[in-house]
Amino acid sequence: MLTRPALLFLGAFAAILMSYTALSLVPKMQLATIEPTPGTEQPFGAQVQGREIYIREGCVYCHTQQVRAPGYGADVERGWGPRGSLPGDYVYDSPHLLGTMRTGPDLRDIASRQPSADWHYAHFYNPRSVSPGSVMPPYPWLFRTVEVGPGGAPGNAVPLPPEFAPGDGLAIVPTGEAEALYAYLMTLKLEPVEAPAPSPATE
Amino acid sequence: MSQPAPSLTTTEAVPLGSPSLSDAVPVDAASWRRRVDASARLPVLAYVLSGVVWLLVGTVFALLASFKLHEADWLGETAALTFGRVRPAHLATMIYGWLSMVDVGIMIWLWGRLLKTEVRHPWVLLASCALWNVGMVVGTVGLLAGFSTGVEWVEMPVAAFFCIVPALGLVAFALLSSLGRRRVRHLYISVWYLGACMLWTPILLVAVLLPIYSGVPHATVNWWFAHNILGLWLTPVGLAAAYYFIPKVVGRPVYSYHLSYLGFWTLALFYNWAGVHHLVGGPPPQWLVTVSIVFSVMMIIPVLVVAVNHHMTAFARIRRVLYSPTLRFVVFGAMSYTVVSLQGALMPFRSLMEVTHFTHHTIAHSHLGVYAFATMVAFGSVYYLLPRVTGWEWASRRLIALHFWTTGLGIGMYVVGLTVGGIQQGLLMNDASVPFLDVVIATKPWLWSRSIAGVLITVGHLTFAWLVWQIVRHRGPAPDGPVYFRPPPTGLFGRGDGGRAPVADSSLL
Numbered sequence: 001m002l003t004r005p006a007l008l009f010l011g012a013f014a015a016i017l018m019s020y021t022a023l024s025l026v027p028k029m030q031l032a033t034i035e036p037t038p039g040t041e042q043p044f045g046a047q048v049q050g051r052e053i054y055i056r057e058g059c060v061y062c063h064t065q066q067v068r069a070p071g072y073g074a075d076v077e078r079g080w081g082p083r084g085s086l087p088g089d090y091v092y093d094s095p096h097l098l099g100t101m102r103t104g105p106d107l108r109d110i111a112s113r114q115p116s117a118d119w120h121y122a123h124f125y126n127p128r129s130v131s132p133g134s135v136m137p138p139y140p141w142l143f144r145t146v147e148v149g150p151g152g153a154p155g156n157a158v159p160l161p162p163e164f165a166p167g168d169g170l171a172i173v174p175t176g177e178a179e180a181l182y183a184y185l186m187t188l189k190l191e192p193v194e195a196p197a198p199s200p201a202t203e
Numbered sequence: 204m205s206q207p208a209p210s211l212t213t214t215e216a217v218p219l220g221s222p223s224l225s226d227a228v229p230v231d232a233a234s235w236r237r238r239v240d241a242s243a244r245l246p247v248l249a250y251v252l253s254g255v256v257w258l259l260v261g262t263v264f265a266l267l268a269s270f271k272l273h274e275a276d277w278l279g280e281t282a283a284l285t286f287g288r289v290r291p292a293h294l295a296t297m298i299y300g301w302l303s304m305v306d307v308g309i310m311i312w313l314w315g316r317l318l319k320t321e322v323r324h325p326w327v328l329l330a331s332c333a334l335w336n337v338g339m340v341v342g343t344v345g346l347l348a349g350f351s352t353g354v355e356w357v358e359m360p361v362a363a364f365f366c367i368v369p370a371l372g373l374v375a376f377a378l379l380s381s382l383g384r385r386r387v388r389h390l391y392i393s394v395w396y397l398g399a400c401m402l403w404t405p406i407l408l409v410a411v412l413l414p415i416y417s418g419v420p421h422a423t424v425n426w427w428f429a430h431n432i433l434g435l436w437l438t439p440v441g442l443a444a445a446y447y448f449i450p451k452v453v454g455r456p457v458y459s460y461h462l463s464y465l466g467f468w469t470l471a472l473f474y475n476w477a478g479v480h481h482l483v484g485g486p487p488p489q490w491l492v493t494v495s496i497v498f499s500v501m502m503i504i505p506v507l508v509v510a511v512n513h514h515m516t517a518f519a520r521i522r523r524v525l526y527s528p529t530l531r532f533v534v535f536g537a538m539s540y541t542v543v544s545l546q547g548a549l550m551p552f553r554s555l556m557e558v559t560h561f562t563h564h565t566i567a568h569s570h571l572g573v574y575a576f577a578t579m580v581a582f583g584s585v586y587y588l589l590p591r592v593t594g595w596e597w598a599s600r601r602l603i604a605l606h607f608w609t610t611g612l613g614i615g616m617y618v619v620g621l622t623v624g625g626i627q628q629g630l631l632m633n634d635a636s637v638p639f640l641d642v643v644i645a646t647k648p649w650l651w652s653r654s655i656a657g658v659l660i661t662v663g664h665l666t667f668a669w670l671v672w673q674i675v676r677h678r679g680p681a682p683d684g685p686v687y688f689r690p691p692p693t694g695l696f697g698r699g700d701g702g703r704a705p706v707a708d709s710s711l712l
Contacts, residue, residue, distance in 0.1 A: 005382050005390065005398060012399035012471055013406075016435070019475035020410055023427040027491055028420040055353035058287020064561060068484040073557055077635035085486040087419040094417035095353045096425065100481055102561035102632065103272070103646075105639050127275070133640050135272055135647070137286045138279045 037088035039191035043184065046176075050184025053177055054097065057139065064099035065108040067190065081109035081190040089190065104136060111189040120182050121158040121174050129164040142178035145170050235319060240591045242321035243312045246328035247592050248675065250308030251585060253336055255671050257300025260343070262664050264293035269657045273650040283347040291358035292346045298432065299359070299367060300339045302577055304332070306440040307374055309584045310397050312592065313447055314378045317394050318385035324377040331373035338366025354421075356429040357411055368408050375401040392463040393443035399471060400439035407431050419487050423479050430478025433572055434470070438540075441580040442470075442509060445537045448587055449517050452530040454696070458515035466508035473501045480551035483560055499551040506544035513537040526687040526695065528603045532583030535611060539575035543568065558633060563646065563653075564625025567618045574660075575614045582610070582667065589674050596682030598673040604688055606666045613659035616652060624649025 043051060054060070068075040069084025076083065085108060090096060114120065122129045125143050127136035145166050146154060157171035166172055174182075271277055271286045278284045315322045322328070342363025345351075351358045378401065390398075411428035450457050457463060476498035479491050517524075517534050524531040546568060550559060559565065586603065590596050597603060624646050631642040673679055685696070 005379075008390075008395055008398055009402055011468070012402050015471045016403055016406055016431075016475055019427065019431075020406075022494070023476065023479055023491065024410065024416075024420065024424040027423050027488060028416065030488060031418065031420055055351055056288075056349040057285060058290060058351065060353065060355070061287055061290050066485040072484050072553070073560075074633045074635040078639065087486050087488075090418035090422075090486065092418075094421065096416075096418060096421040097353065098419075098422045098482070098485060100355070100561065100565065103643070131640060133644050135275045135643055135650075137271065137275050139282075139285070140280055141282045 031087050034088050034091060036091045037086055037191070037193060039189050040089055040091065041187065042092045043187050046180040046183040047187050048184075049177070050180035050182065051097075053142075053181045054184055055095070059107075060097050060099045062099075062101055062103035062136070063105070063107045064102055065106065065188065066098045067106055067108050075106060078105070079113060080106045081112075082192045083190065085190070086193070104134075107185065107188055109188060109190040111186045115186065117182055118159050120185065121178060122160055122164075124174075124178055124181065125158055125160065125172055126164050129160050139178075142175055142181065143172050144175055146173055147171075236316065236591075239315040239319065239321060240312070240588075242323075242325065243315045244592045246322065246325050246332065247308045247312045247588065249329055249332040250304050250311065251589065252671070252675065253332060254301050254303075254305030254308060254581075255668050257296045257304060257339060258664055259668055261293055261296035261301050262661050264289045264296060266654070266657055266661060268293050269650070269654045273647050273654065282349070288347050288349065288351070291351055291355075292343055294356065295342055295346060295359050295363075296339065298356070298437075298573070299342070299363075302437055302573065302581060303367075304335060305581045305585065306437065306577075307332075309444055309581065309588065310401075310440055311374075311378065312588045313393055313443060314381070314397060317387070317391050317447070318381060319387050320381050320384050322377070323381045323384070327373050327377045331370040331377075334366050334373070335370040338363040338370065341366065354411070354425055356425070356432060357408070361412060364408055364412055368405050371401075371405050371408075375405070391446075392457070392460070392467060393446045395467050396439035396443035396446070399467075400436050403431070403435040403439075407435060422482055422485070423487050423491060426478040426481040427475070428478070430481065431475050433569075433577075434474035434477070437573065437577045438470070438474070441536065441540065441577045444580050444584045445513055445533050445540075448529055448533045448584060449513055449537065452527050452533075452587075452696075453517055453520045453523060455516060455519050458512050458519075462508045463512055466505045466512065469501075469505040469508070473498050473505065477502060477547075477551070480556070483551065483553055483556040496551045496553070500548050502544060503548045506541060506548065509537075510541040514541070523691075523695070526689060526691040528597075528600075528607065528686070528688060529583045529587040531607060531688070532579050532586065535607075536576050536578075536580035536583060539571060539579065543571040543576055546571070558629035559625060560629070562625035562628040562632070563621040563649065564629065567621035567625060570614065570621075571618050575618065579610070579614075582606070585671070589671065590682075590685070593674050593677070595674050595677045596679075596684075597670055597686040598679040599670070600686050600688055602666050602670055603686065606663045606670070609659045609663035609666070613656045613663060615656075616659070617656035620649045620652035620656065624652075 066085045067081035067083070070076045072084075075081060089108070090098075119130055121143075123131065123136075124139045126138040126140075127134040143158065146157075148154075148157075148169050148171050153171040154173055156173050158174065160166075160172060267278070267284060267289045268286055271289070275286075282288075311322055311328060338359075342359030345360035345363065346358060350360045352361065357364065379398070407428055411424055416424050446457065446463065477495050479487065479495035480499050483492050483496070485492075513534075514537065517530070517537070521534075524534055550556065550568065586597065627649075628642060628646045631637045631645055632639075
């Protein structure tokens with residue numbers, strides 16, 4: 001009968017140890033020696049800072065970074081990537097940012113789909129300036145408002161539709177943070193692999 | 204079949220070891236319960252009150268996040284209040300603040316009652332509560348200030364968990380140290396759930412926080428953890444409470460006590476394998492996802508066992524939900540557990556996940572579990588135990604009814620809206636001919652329905668917090684008996700006062 005607590009704790013401990021080993025340690029070992037896929041590079045400098053901003057602002061709650069293979073969902077048909085994601089796409093990801101929610105579109109291949117800096121800056125500043133109907137939050141704290149001098153707007157002024165522009169004699173310019181975030185997004189690029197992608201770790 | 208009654212009124216008090224807590228050990232059951240309740244008073248109050256404060260904080264974050272998802276420019280200039288920061292703040296305050304802390308309060312109280320022994324080391328428990336609150340403040344402020352770890356379900360800066368995990372360790376130490384002094388031989392099923400999750404939860408947190416993961420294995424350990432913090436922490440406490448309060452208020456033993464062993468061990472063995480189904484269709488090795496799907500489906504066994512035991516026990520005298528606030532909340536929670544778990548066992552199939560994955564359907568499912576089950580059971584438990592530890596009664600049966608109907612209808616509207624909206628979102632998303640922005644716009648009405656549901660739930664939380672404040676401060680007219688939704692027929696609830704302390708009993712601690 002249930003009178004021996006030691007039995008309970010042993011059983012409970014064994015149960016959790018088994019699943020931790022199988023679901024965490026075994027995949028860690030299985031994927032320990034995996035090669036990065038072509039095009040996957042270790043981020044550095046501003047790209048690293050941009051990734052930290054991506055984490056800080058919680059982009060992961062609305063954007064996944066995982067493309068489902070053709071035949072499962074419509075990710076590739078939507079132009080979100082040329083193929084399904086593979087473990088090798090993530091070897092430099094720490095923490096991982098796979099995400100589980102698509103209030104917005106997947107971003108794993110955003111660099112191929114939308115490389116324009118002007119578009120991204122306007123979108124960060126206020127998403128509705130380029131995507132009417134979007135529910136993405138604005139990030140004005142990644143920008144500065146500057147006065148337009150006699151020489152005209154600064155070269156890096158963000159082009160905005162009139163209803164989002166800051167007013168006469170003013171311009172919006174990205175801070176280093178906005179530039180870093182853009183630099184990070186431009187690392188998110190999927191390249192087709194030679195052989196048709198085998199499903200991850202086929203066995 | 205003879206089942207050990209969960210009620211302590213008739214079980215034999217077998218002294219184990221050398222319990223000599225007092226020379227004048229009271230012999231009758233009611234005195235016993237009062238002594239146990241009195242010893243639990245301060246730690247239980249500290250944890251329950253902390254939980255209620257975090258409930259209110261979490262509710263504010265919930266409303267901010269919900270409205271911001273359809274009114275994106277509202278408060279859009281303030282970095283600390285952007286959606287991507289208040290959403291993890293909502294999760295952290297609700298899971299680690301409200302539910303975890305109120306559950307520890309419930310756990311401490313149940314532990315004393317079920318082992319028929321005074322709660323030991325109350326000052327250690329109070330210290331753990333203070334430490335936990337420090338962790339929550341650090342974590343919440345840290346998230347708003349932009350120091351998220353980026354790992355879902357453990358976003359709070361690691362400093363917060365350096366407080367919470369040791370606090371949990373202190374709770375486990377204080378409670379487990381009374382095992383040897385218990386005055387019952389048999390350990391009731393609730394004790395099994397509580398004891399196991401005291402071990403599981405610190406292990407889970409330490410395992411996920413180890414800085415050894417990256418890439419795809421990080422994702423698998425992340426979802427192994429996130430699923431288990433529900434299944435091996437919030438679920439066991441919720442089930443332990445339901446296994447105690449349903450038979451207690453109904454006045455009948457558990458329908459099949461032997462089945463409850465099966466339910467416990469199948470939960471312990473199956474649940475913790477299920478989490479990786481959150482990565483269906485993603486880059487992890489397929490065998491992992493398949494294993495998780497298989498175990499998710501096997502969860503049908505513990506779920507049905509618990510369903511039989513809870514519902515057959517409650518339905519024997521189901522009319523009592525008309526009167527007892529505790530029973531009504533707990534039965535609502537137990538029924539939600541059956542629904543959410545059966546849904547959870549069917550959802551992971553790849554064909555269904557193709558539609559529902561990455562949509563608001565998942566959010567609906569998680570709220571069905573965390574709110575309609577775990578939170579409603581916690582509300583019901585607090586309605587039972589606070590009168591016992593405060594020696595006072597609830598101020599208003601009408602306000603308890605308001606609390607029940609606003610939260611019950613609110614979460615119903617929440618779950619139905621996002622379930623339907625999520626399926627629509629998934630179907631549209633899988634049709635590449637629909638522009639993505641049209642998918643976003645199609646979900647907006649459902650996001651509105653969630654916000655309206657959230658306002659209803661907020662009314663319930665404010666009512667609950669006010670009631671808790673009243674009973675703790677001994678406000679209102681002196682009570683003359685338990686508060687029911689309506690006056691029960693004479694004799695319905697028997698002779699028992701459930702171990703209520705006499706009003707203004709000043710001999711406590």
